[in-house]
Amino acid sequence: MQTTLNADEMRGVVTDRKKNGRTVGFVPTMGALHVGHRSLIRAATSQCDSVAVSIFVNPTQFSRGEDFDRYPRPIEADLEFCRDEGVDLVFTPPVKEMYPEGTSATVRAGELGNGLCGRHRAGHFDGVATVVARLFAIVPAQKSFFGEKDYQQFKIIEHVVLELGIPMEIVPCPIVREPGGLAVSSRNAYLTPEQRQRAVSLFRAMRLAEKDFESGERCANRLIERMMDELERGGLTDIDYVSIVDAETLSPLGFVDRSARICMAVRLGACRLIDNMPLGSRD
Ligand code: AMP
Secondary structure (H helix, E strand, C coil): CEEECCHHHHHHHHHHHHHCCCCEEEEEECCCCCHHHHHHHHHHHHHCCEEEEEECCCHHHCCCCCCCCCCCCCHHHHHHHHHHCCCCEEECCCHHHHCCCCCCCCCCCCHHHCCCHHHHCCCHHHHHHHHHHHHHHHCCCCEEEEEHHHHHHHHHHHHHHHHHCCCCEEEEECCCECCCCCECCHHHHHCCHHHHHHHCHHHHHHHHHHHHHHCCCCEHHHHHHHHHHHHHHCCCCEEEEEEEEECCCCCECCECCCCEEEEEEEEECCEEEEEEEEECCCC
16 A cells, blocks of 8 residues: 655556556545445445545635544554555645645535535535545546535535536445444544434434335425424434435425435534435435
């Protein structure tokens, strides 16, 4: 496994791999690697000859007051994790390698970044779009793998790549959950054992809405009410949003008559939990 902090070196190695006829799959991460990341690495391994992982806690996607400083950075364990998974290349740039002095160009996330989490995290998706565009310029892989855990992020990146003409296939990977249904996340480390138990209400609420939908309920407000009730019953009252949106445009739906996505964000202790589930199609 080759590890580098240097953008030019990383680009050179990936370019060489491709010249030698190998396909490269790229998995961008912020580290603190877990079974969710592992599923992306394994998808990349199954589809590509060589897998590159980046580990970079991107400051521009954190707003003031968010957890940038205390975000977990267990770099040695992450490198071991990558080695165990047979990763070929790991890119661990310092901030100044990603944003050299004087850098000011940014990529705007556009329409898709306005709703859902975009409404509650000012500038977050512009930060994500910018770092991903920069990473794609450094790691010119053929495919890049993203988790549906961050569904809005995945849709934004799909559009950025399309609109900027970046030659990269974006491959979505399903959400990995703990046995009770809690979506695995690096930030779950902030939860106390008691909060972790309460956190399963997100999944429970979405499953109830899914059942109601399967029984014929199509009114988004009624489905949302059902989920809010379940969240409250589970002691989750600090709710950023619970929405049902068009799965492609992310526009809120009044009536679920097309492929849709339930999306939610809830604050619990030091954690902001996000989750989502398809509705109306098993995509
Ligand atoms: P992060 O390190 O949190 O920025 O995540 C890096 C990538 O892993 C993103 O594409 C995430 O969507 C994905 N990811 C994180 N958690 C999960 C999960 N539980 N299931 C699937 N993908 C995930």
